[in-house]
Amino acid sequence: MKSEALQDTVIKDLVLLSCVGLRPVFVHGGGPEINNWLARLGIQPNFLNGLRVTDASTMEIVEMVLVGKVNEHLASLINHAGATAVGLSGKDGRLLTPRPSAKSAQLGFVCDNARVDTSIL
Numbered sequence: 001m002k003s004e005a006l007q008d009t010v011i012k013d014l015v016l017l018s019c020v021g022l023r024p025v026f027v028h029g030g031g032p033e034i035n036n037w038l039a040r041l042g043i044q045p046n047f048l049n050g051l052r053v054t055d056a057s058t059m060e061i062v063e064m065v066l067v068g069k070v071n072e073h074l075a076s077l078i079n080h081a082g083a084t085a086v087g088l089s090g091k092d093g094r095l096l097t098p099r100p101s102a103k104s105a106q107l108g109f110v111c112d113n114a115r116v117d118t119s120i121l
Contacts, residue, residue, distance in 0.1 A: 002032055011077045018083040025121060026078075026085075030070040037065050054109040063089070093120035 001007040017024045031052070038045050038061055046053040054062060071087035078085035090096030090113075098111035 001028075007077070011074075011081050014078055014085075015081045015083040026074065028066075028070060028074060030066045033070055034062050034065045037061055037069075048103075048106055051103070051107055051110060053107050056109065059109040088120070093117070095120050 001010060014024050014026055034052075035045050038058065041061065043058065043061065045058075052058070052062075067087070067089045071089065075085040075087040088095060090098075095117055096113050097115035097117070099114035101107060101110050101112050104110060
């Protein structure tokens with residue numbers, strides 16, 4: 001959601017859903033922000049058929065950006081707009097259980113989700 005107007009609309013929609021009693025789970029990405037931080041650190045992003053090739057150093061940046069920046073920012077926007085949001089990563093409470101992707105040899109630290117434990121939500 002590079003557009004602030006789009007971001008504002010999505011946040012308002014999430015707040016509205018919570019106001020009418022629904023409990024939405026907002027799952028986000030952050031590819032452009034990841035690329036921005038990789039560039040700032042002098043790391044060239046690498047893609048194969050549209051999927052990020054993720055070595056150990058890239059994965060460290062990906063986690064820092066998604067959990068520490070994007071997730072925190074979005075939760076803050078939702079809280080500021082009047083709902084209550086908590087940011088979680090898939091690692092928190094074993095929310096997501098990964099299984100290696102069939103393309104792990106080419107893509108590195110890329111996986112599929114084997115299981116989602118919704119009890120933490």
